[in-house]
Amino acid sequence: MSETAKIQLGDEIFEFPVITGTENEKAIDITTLRAKTGYITLDSGYKNTGATTSSITFLNGEEGILRYSGYPIEQLAEKSTFLEVAYLLIYGELPTKAQFDHWTHKITRHTLIHEDMKDFFGAFPSKAHPMGVLASNLISLSTFYPESLDPDREDSAVDLTIMRLIAKISTIAAWSYKNSVGHPVVYPHNKYNYCENFLNMMFSMPTEDYEPDPVVVRALDQLLILHADHEQNCSTSTVRIVGSSKANLYSAVAAGAAALWGPLHGGANQAVIEMLENIQRDGGGMQKWIVKAKDKDDPFRIMGFGHRVYKNFDPRATIIKKSCDDVLNKLGINDPILELAKQLEEVALSDDYFISRSLYPNVDFYSGIIYRAMGIPTQMFTVMFAMGRLPGWIAQWKEMIANKEPIGRPRQIYTGATERPYVPMAKRK
Numbered sequence: 001m002s003e004t005a006k007i008q009l010g011d012e013i014f015e016f017p018v019i020t021g022t023e024n025e026k027a028i029d030i031t032t033l034r035a036k037t038g039y040i041t042l043d044s045g046y047k048n049t050g051a052t053t054s055s056i057t058f059l060n061g062e063e064g065i066l067r068y069s070g071y072p073i074e075q076l077a078e079k080s081t082f083l084e085v086a087y088l089l090i091y092g093e094l095p096t097k098a099q100f101d102h103w104t105h106k107i108t109r110h111t112l113i114h115e116d117m118k119d120f121f122g123a124f125p126s127k128a129h130p131m132g133v134l135a136s137n138l139i140s141l142s143t144f145y146p147e148s149l150d151p152d153r154e155d156s157a158v159d160l161t162i163m164r165l166i167a168k169i170s171t172i173a174a175w176s177y178k179n180s181v182g183h184p185v186v187y188p189h190n191k192y193n194y195c196e197n198f199l200n201m202m203f204s205m206p207t208e209d210y211e212p213d214p215v216v217v218r219a220l221d222q223l224l225i226l227h228a229d230h231e232q233n234c235s236t237s238t239v240r241i242v243g244s245s246k247a248n249l250y251s252a253v254a255a256g257a258a259a260l261w262g263p264l265h266g267g268a269n270q271a272v273i274e275m276l277e278n279i280q281r282d283g284g285g286m287q288k289w290i291v292k293a294k295d296k297d298d299p300f301r302i303m304g305f306g307h308r309v310y311k312n313f314d315p316r317a318t319i320i321k322k323s324c325d326d327v328l329n330k331l332g333i334n335d336p337i338l339e340l341a342k343q344l345e346e347v348a349l350s351d352d353y354f355i356s357r358s359l360y361p362n363v364d365f366y367s368g369i370i371y372r373a374m375g376i377p378t379q380m381f382t383v384m385f386a387m388g389r390l391p392g393w394i395a396q397w398k399e400m401i402a403n404k405e406p407i408g409r410p411r412q413i414y415t416g417a418t419e420r421p422y423v424p425m426a427k428r429k
């Protein structure tokens, strides 16, 4: 017999089906709740609300498990590449050799962006945050490809949009950096792989030959894999909800980038480094910051600590912490900020406040230190996160369209004034 859940309202009992996922996750299906009872559920921040069923990513926060399409993140980070993982997320299976060759060939050849878009970069103030530049340019792409905006078009048109986006985000990201330092942009080059090409556009000059360091290339590829999807987080839910109105994919991912920017989400990697630099400037003592983080009247939080879903450890943070040590060793970099991060982690993890709330370092705690070692400026960190997360946003959007999900439209419980007559201005107190 299939499992059901009962809700009692007064003397009446209502039954609802229980849905079970492939990993035995349970949900009470309340699709008919309002029709049957007149009630809605209230769940601020959607802490207990499943917005969809999904076959893309499995995450178990208690046990620290993360898998893309069944493949453990640890194996993908060690053995795969970012473009292969992107294919896996978007099409649900690892590509064959022929599929992968076609995929990488197409993405490599779509990295150039329309020459007119170059003017956009110059039009932003040089102090513009690169996330603002990235989100604006992602939605601007829609104006260059009006023929491919309909999400319900045949697969090949949608596939082309997907490849364009993954290809062009690296150029947009690198050019937003070049603009911020007032340097001429460097065009993409087909002789490089995805990460080499990005690093070339970031760090070479138009007149120079540039040899990306293989250690840096591999570390970047791994970071992008670790960020590639994380099921229904803030930015991904944003992408799905924007896409549910049948807005085009460019606008959905631009909205995702805007959501990612916040320091509680993807902006945390920038905030972590700024916090560690503050601690360093302040003399490096940890206790003062731990006390501030625990003080409910102080808005300070330890950035890069805590997670909505992981309540034991973040498996991405475990991989990144190790990679951080490796990369800094191989590059011969001695970054005092890394030492401060380790000290802060040690102090926090032995403090009852953090232990009792299950607050552990998350993916962003160490990623910024690797980006620093690669020479990527702090303001670009969230852009790096967006580049990594793009395949996840696309996969989730594609699944939402394929499932024919209805437009996202939550309800509310109104707590404002009840009906009252309009008061002319002269009579207002």
Ligand code: CMC
Residues within 6 Å of the ligand: 045, 230, 233, 263, 264, 265, 266, 268, 293, 294, 300, 301, 302, 303, 304, 305, 306, 307, 308, 309, 357, 359, 362, 363, 364
């Ligand atoms: N420092 C100090 N206290 C914290 C922190 C922190 N970083 N994170 C949570 N808490 C406390 C919080 O004050 C609350 O305490 P109490 O129960 O006494 O009121 C308790 O822990 C639970 O926190 P919450 O805010 O209710 O938890 P949440 O699930 O709503 O928020 C979070 C999760 C990630 C937004 C939060 O932990 C946070 O603000 N962390 C710092 C920002 C950060 O690193 N964000 C990156 C997340 S990982 C990358 C990504 O995928 O976005």
